[in-house]
Amino acid sequence: MQVFKFGGASVKDADAVRNVTTILNMYKRQPLVVIISAMGKSTNALEAIHHSIITNDGKLDQHITTFNTFHYGIIDSLFQLDRTWLKEHIAHLFTDVRSLSGKKFTGNPDKLYDQVVSIGELSSTLIIDNHLKCSGLNSIWVDARNLIKTDSNHKEGRINWADTERLIKSQLMPNVSENSVIITQGFIASDQNNHTTTLGREGSDYSAAIFANCLNAHTMIIWKDVPGVLNADPRIYPNAVKLNEVSYHEAIELAYYGASVIHPRTIQPLQRKEIKMWVKSFVAPEALGTLISKDAITNTEIPSYINQKGQWLITIATRDLSFIVEEHLSHIFEIFSKHKVKIDIMQNSAIHFTVAVHNLEWRLLALMEDLKEIFQVKYNTNAELITIRHYNDSIIKELNTDRVVFMEQKTRETYRVLLGEKENQKNS
Numbered sequence: 001m002q003v004f005k006f007g008g009a010s011v012k013d014a015d016a017v018r019n020v021t022t023i024l025n026m027y028k029r030q031p032l033v034v035i036i037s038a039m040g041k042s043t044n045a046l047e048a049i050h051h052s053i054i055t056n057d058g059k060l061d062q063h064i065t066t067f068n069t070f071h072y073g074i075i076d077s078l079f080q081l082d083r084t085w086l087k088e089h090i091a092h093l094f095t096d097v098r099s100l101s102g103k104k105f106t107g108n109p110d111k112l113y114d115q116v117v118s119i120g121e122l123s124s125t126l127i128i129d130n131h132l133k134c135s136g137l138n139s140i141w142v143d144a145r146n147l148i149k150t151d152s153n154h155k156e157g158r159i160n161w162a163d164t165e166r167l168i169k170s171q172l173m174p175n176v177s178e179n180s181v182i183i184t185q186g187f188i189a190s191d192q193n194n195h196t197t198t199l200g201r202e203g204s205d206y207s208a209a210i211f212a213n214c215l216n217a218h219t220m221i222i223w224k225d226v227p228g229v230l231n232a233d234p235r236i237y238p239n240a241v242k243l244n245e246v247s248y249h250e251a252i253e254l255a256y257y258g259a260s261v262i263h264p265r266t267i268q269p270l271q272r273k274e275i276k277m278w279v280k281s282f283v284a285p286e287a288l289g290t291l292i293s294k295d296a297i298t299n300t301e302i303p304s305y306i307n308q309k310g311q312w313l314i315t316i317a318t319r320d321l322s323f324i325v326e327e328h329l330s331h332i333f334e335i336f337s338k339h340k341v342k343i344d345i346m347q348n349s350a351i352h353f354t355v356a357v358h359n360l361e362w363r364l365l366a367l368m369e370d371l372k373e374i375f376q377v378k379y380n381t382n383a384e385l386i387t388i389r390h391y392n393d394s395i396i397k398e399l400n401t402d403r404v405v406f407m408e409q410k411t412r413e414t415y416r417v418l419l420g421e422k423e424n425q426k427n428s
C-alpha cells in the first residue's frame with residue numbers, strides 16, 4: 001500500500017482539487033491512504049481567527065466569514081448539485097469558536113490554537129472526500145485525531161508512538177483495500193483527553209510519514225508544485241536543478257539546514273522501516289520526481305543551496321570579561337529552550353557566545369531580556385544564513401561580497417555563512 005500527501009498548494013482552489021481527484025483516479029484499485037493539508041493559505045486565515053479571540057479585537061466574525069466564503073466558493077465551483085449540507089457542516093465546525101466571540105479569553109491560548117487551526121484540515125478533507133465520491137471513487141473519510149496521539153504539548157505535539165501504532169493498526173489497517181481510498185488530515189492529532197493537538201506548522205509531511213510507518217507502507221509520495229527536490233530555491237537561483245535521488249541521510253541534513261521541501265521530522269519514521277519516499281509534481285504526475293531512500297546515491301557533484309533570510313545574530317558576553325565556560329553555556333541553553341528558540345548556527349570565543357536564530361520578534365526580545373539579567377547582549381537583525389552542501393572553493397568566492405561575514409563554518413560536506421550589514425548592530 002502507498003501513502004500520499006497533498007499540501008496546501010495542491011488543493012488551493014477548485015481546479016487544484018479536480019487535479020487531485022484526477023491523480024487519485026490514476027491510482028484506483030491500489031490500496032491508498034491520502035493525507036491532505038488545509039486549502040491554500042487557510043491555516044494563516046485560521047491563525048488570524050485565533051488572534052482575534054485572544055485579543056478580542058472584534059474581528060472574529062469577519063475572519064470566520066472570510067474563511068467560510070473561500071471554502072464555499074470552492075464548493076460552488078466543484079459541485080453541480082446542492083451542497084448546502086456540506087457548507088453547514090463546515091460552518092458547524094466553528095460552533096465552539098463562535099461562542100467565544102465578544103468575550104475576554106481566559107483559557108490556554110495554545111490549546112485554543114489547535115482547536116481553531118485544525119478546522120482547516122477538517123474542511124479541506126470533507127470537501128475533497130465528497131468530490132472523490134462524485135468522481136466514482138469509494139473514498140472513506142477518517143478523522144486523524146482518532147488515530148494519531150500526542151502528549152498535551154499544544155502547537156508542537158510529540159507523538160505517542162505506542163498508542164498511535166496500536167490505533168492505526170486496529171482502526172485503520174482493516175479498512176485499507178484496493179476497493180477504496182482513505183482520506184484523512186495532516187497536521188492534526190489529539191492527546192490523552194482527546195483534545196485536539198497539532199504537530200507544528202507544515203506538519204502534514206510528518207503526519208504522512210507517521211501513517212506510512214505504522215501501516216508499513218511500501219512507498220510514500222509527497223505531491224508538490226515543484227518537479228521534485230531541487231538543489232536550490234528556484235526563486236533565488238533560476239538555474240536550480242532537480243535531484244533525481246537523495247539518500248535519507250542527505251535528506252535529513254538538507255531538512256535540518258532549513259530546506260523547506262521536507263519537514264525536518266519526516267524522514268526518520270520512513271527510514272526506520274526503509275519506506276521509499278518520492279517527491280513528485282502534481283502538475284506533471286507522470287514525471288519521475290525525486291526518490292528518497294536508503295540506498296539512493298546522492299550526486300555530490302551538484303551543490304545544494306539553502307538560504308535563510310531574516311536571521312538575527314545575537315552576541316552574548318559575560319559582563320566582567322570572564323571566560324564563557326560550561327556553566328554559562330548551560331545557562332544560556334536553558335534560556336533558549338525556555339523561550340523555544342532554536343539555534344541555527346553558533347560559535348564561541350573566550351568571552352563571546354554568538355548565535356544566529358530565526359523566530360518571532362517578540363519571542364527573541366523576551367529571550368534577550370532574560371539573557372540580559374546575567375550577560376551583555378548585542379544583536380543584528382536582517383542577516384542571511386546560507387548553507388551549501390557539497391560546496392567547492394569557487395562557489396564560496398562567488399557568494400555575495402558586499403555584505404559582512406558575521407560567522408563562517410566549514411565541514412567536509414557543508415559550508416555555512418551568515419551575512420549581514422554591519423551598521424545594524426543594536427544593544428539589547
Ligand code: ASP
Nearest residue numbers: 037043187201202203204
Ligand atoms: N496546514 C498546516 C500549515 O499550513 C500544515 C501543513 O500544511 O503541513 O502549516
Ligand code: MG
Nearest residue numbers: 007008037202
Ligand atoms: Mg501547507
